[in-house]
């Protein structure tokens with residue numbers, strides 16, 4: 001039974017398939033249910049800025065998800081918030097107005113620089129700049145853990161997605177990340193938030209889920225038990241991609257349940 005809790009439809013600026021298109025992924029038996037995580041971007045430098053909060057109507061989005069739910073599909077209307085402390089109040093104001101089924105807090109931009117796309121981070125050869133961005137990433141991460149309105153922590157360590165070999169060859173960078181992740185895993189476990197295992201990393205130069213085994217082991221060792229899995233699909237063909245691998249990894253790491261972000265009362269056995 002696979003629930004994919006991180007999928008984008010055309011309610012996101014970069015989504016390619018409509019909500020209706022995704023019924024095919026359920027009809028085919030590939031996945032049991034979907035948590036849609038449309039981008040909610042409050043900063044002008046973000047790709048979906050003004051999209052869900054501007055000319056697209058969140059009420060229309062939620063109504064369309066509900067109509068499919070009424071037809072028997074286990075669909076949930078969530079959003080993926082592009083977090084930065086400077087935009088926090090705007091995000092909270094929006095979440096006050098619109099009650100999504102769940103929220104994912106993700107960090108994509110640091111001081112106007114994208115740390116999650118395929119162009120920017122691999123092009124940085126200045127190790128000090130890279131380290132600065134990574135330190136800032138974990139700093140924003142710590143702030144986000146204090147925000148009650150966020151249910152899920154999206155793709156921990158997303159800056160690794162396109163770093164590939166450049167990352168593993170740099171000892172001092174690995175050390176910095178290792179130390180930061182230790183602290184973040186501890187605080188994440190304490191926060192009670194759900195850690196998302198984002199499978200997009202498996203299909204990127206990183207070749208591992210985000211977060212990977214090392215972080216999940218730490219999180220588990222600190223008593224963290226709330227995990228879910230998401231493909232970060234932007235088109236129907238990718239829905240459910242990597243779910244099997246993510247479940248296997250979670251089981252091997254000692255987790256027994258998936259926590260659906262929209263229904264924490266009913267964990268699903270792995």
Ligand SMILES: [Zn+2]
Nearest residue numbers: 080106154155
């Ligand atoms: Zn994201």
Ligand SMILES: [Zn+2]
Nearest residue numbers: 006008080232
């Ligand atoms: Zn996403």
